[in-house]
Amino acid sequence: MRAALQDFEVFDNTYFLMIRNFLGGINRLVRLPAINVRVGTEKNYYLLDSSGGFTEYSANDIIHLNGGDVRQSIYGVPTYFSGIQSILLGEAATLFRRRYYVNGAHSGYVMVTFDLEDAQADVLETAMKQTKGPGNHRSMYLNMNSTIQGKPGYTKDRVQIIPVGDFGNKDEYDKIKQVTLQDILNMHRVPAGLASIMPLNAAGHGDLTNVREVYYDTETLPRQAIWSELNDQLPQRARIQFKEPRWLTDKTT
Structure with a gap:
């Protein structure tokens, strides 16, 4: 029964096989794993197995608890589907911040220098490439010539760092996590206090x-x-x- 309840919470569908006696009455119910059950088109159900085969059951022997959906009547669709993107956003923010610190170089910017000799620029470019950890944020290096129409140009800063975007800072990260938390609670329809979540205010x-x-x-x-x-x-x-x-x-x- 616990497994059947879990099926309904996760898939919004639960399936029971009715084991009948010789008079046609129900002796007991056997839970069929919802993840492996498919509804057939001929008033039947299929239970898939790990080998690629299946077992067929008549619809008369299956009890299907269906949570419902507005687009079709074959399967129930969990309400939490609407919040999956919020969960993925929170995951992406966490991975971004973790890689940001694991990388060590805090990459993810455009570095611009002016009038460096080619050999010096090559050394700097190689050093930047070596600071980048696997799976982290890419940076770009540009060595610009400040000469304008044959005359030496002027730049206030000979080296400039232009950040592309910093989601690793605390304020931005906290906003994303708080929005994600609220979306998760909303999609599961659980008050924060009952979910043992610490309050964010006094x-x-x-x-x-x-x-x-x-x-x-x-x-x-x-x-x-x-x-x-x-x-x-x-x-x-x-x-x-x-x-x-x-x-x-x-x-x-």
Whole structure:
């Protein structure tokens, strides 16, 4: 049952194979891994195996809990799909910052020098190439001639560093991580306090007792209603029941 619950949370689909007795009644349910199940076109289901084969089941022997989708009715689609890009953004920011410090040279800029001799410019270019760690940010080196129409030009700085963009600085990194955190909490519909996340302000997360009760009413009960659909096909002795939370039973007593 725990594995079936996990299937539904990850894939928004859960599949049970009904094991019947000789009278056609249901003796028990066997969970089929949702990651390997495909819906057929002939009122059937397929369970794929690691060898590339499959086992076919009649739709009459499969209970399919489908979370639903507005575009089709074959599979349920998890609501967290909308936040995957935010997760990838947070991952990219973390990898960027880590490589930024592992690289040591803090590469990712354009370096411009003026009127260096070719030999000196070659030495500097070679040194820049050697400072770059694998998989990190590329830099560009330019050696410019400041002569203008045959006359010596003027530049205030003979060596200039032009940063391309610095997402490694603390303020920019913190903004990205905070936005990503909020998006993740939103897509999973979990209050930060119930997820054991430290508050970002002095006010905290408010009264967690009230947050817990609202979460139970708006998220837990609708989830339980989905699983209660199984009871339509289960015998009385095997129907799913949920215990009331402790705070409700304490109030009753």
